[in-house]
Amino acid sequence: MNEPLVSLILLSYNYERYIGDGIRSVLAQTYPHWELIVVDDASTDGSLEVIRSFSDPRIRLLPSERNLGPSGSYNRAYACCRGQYVGSLDADDFLAPRKLERQVEEFAAHPGVDVLGTFVTEVDGAGQAVDGETAVWFNQDLDFDDVESWLMRNHLCHSSALLRRSAHDRAGLLNPDLRVAADYELWLRGLAQGARFRVLREPLIFSRQHESNSWKKIGRGDLFLELAYLFSAHLARHLARHGRVELFAPCISFLTSHFLAKATAEERGAVAGELLSFPLYRRDFASFAAVFERSCGRHWPAILEALALAPPATRKID
Numbered sequence: 615m616n617e618p619l620v621s622l623i624l625l626s627y628n629y630e631r632y633i634g635d636g637i638r639s640v641l642a643q644t645y646p647h648w649e650l651i652v653v654d655d656a657s658t659d660g661s662l663e664v665i666r667s668f669s670d671p672r673i674r675l676l677p678s679e680r681n682l683g684p685s686g687s688y689n690r691a692y693a694c695c696r697g698q699y700v701g702s703l704d705a706d707d708f709l710a711p712r713k714l715e716r717q718v719e720e721f722a723a724h725p726g727v728d729v730l731g732t733f734v735t736e737v738d739g740a741g742q743a744v745d746g747e748t749a750v751w752f753n754q755d756l757d758f759d760d761v762e763s764w765l766m767r768n769h770l771c772h773s774s775a776l777l778r779r780s781a782h783d784r785a786g787l788l789n790p791d792l793r794v795a796a797d798y799e800l801w802l803r804g805l806a807q808g809a810r811f812r813v814l815r816e817p818l819i820f821s822r823q824h825e826s827n828s829w830k831k832i833g834r835g836d837l838f839l840e841l842a843y844l845f846s847a848h849l850a851r852h853l854a855r856h857g858r859v860e861l862f863a864p865c866i867s868f869l870t871s872h873f874l875a876k877a878t879a880e881e882r883g884a885v886a887g888e889l890l891s892f893p894l895y896r897r898d899f900a901s902f903a904a905v906f907e908r909s910c911g912r913h914w915p916a917i918l919e920a921l922a923l924a925p926p927a928t929r930k931i932d
């Protein structure tokens with residue numbers, strides 16, 4: 615292979631119905647210098663048979679004997695990547711034919727860019743384009759180098775992004791303790807380290823929305839705790855370091871109003887107080903969750919009840 619080489623990580627878990635479309639979309643790329651590392655995370659359906667039906671030498675299969683989860687599988691694949699650029703592809707998504715070509719061109723034209731995403735086309739379970747909330751969510755004209763674009767929101771589609779390997783190495787691996795917001799945390803870590811972001815305003819990834827999307831199985835309480843953790847461990851510290859403490863308010867308001875609209879003012883105040891105690895919290899998720907729940911004290915059962923009444927998620931981070 616000629617450099618630059620693109621390493622793509624495809625995560626597979628019981629997506630026999632869709633994973634073939636993703637692999638075929640990589641094989642159809644107009645840019646040929648890629649490798650595809652597929653991690654099958656102990657699927658119990660026919661996913662492995664579908665993956666093994668492709669014989670291109672650029673495809674490498676890493677089957678797992680036990681389920682590692684998406685972040686653990688991604689980190690395992692990342693250790694095998696050889697490319698100058700690294701990207702991820704969900705097993706139910708697929709690429710437009712010129713996606714890698716356009717991104718490699720853009721990296722060459724903008725050597726200061728570290729993370730390069732694209733707009734998306736939303737498709738249904740059958741792969742047909744639809745007008746939906748996912749495309750509206752990701753296809754926005756935002757400056758991702760501005761922290762205000764990241765206030766409790768992730769508008770950068772992980773399957774669309776390529777990262778310079780050097781920037782990814784600085785930011786580190788995905789956090790295996792996070793079930794839904796691991797990519798959002800990666801972007802926040804990159805932002806804090808000075809990574810430069812750019813988005814091609816071309817829909818070069820097809821994002822499939824269907825009833826079996828894995829993120830739809832995440833409870834609202836789990837999502838709330840992950841976002842509260844990201845505020846405490848990353849976003850609040852970044853804002854304080856750069857003298858943007860006035861942006862604490864919209865972050866806390868989002869977490870309390872969106873998730874805790876059914877809670878009392880006293881309960882929401884208890885949560886807000888704990889969020890503002892971010893310098894005292896340790897920066898690993900398990901410790902944060904345990905201390906946060908304990909510190910909310912007598913309010914926590916009512917907070918859990920309010921979280922259960924929160925509106926359903928319509929996107930990974932909404």
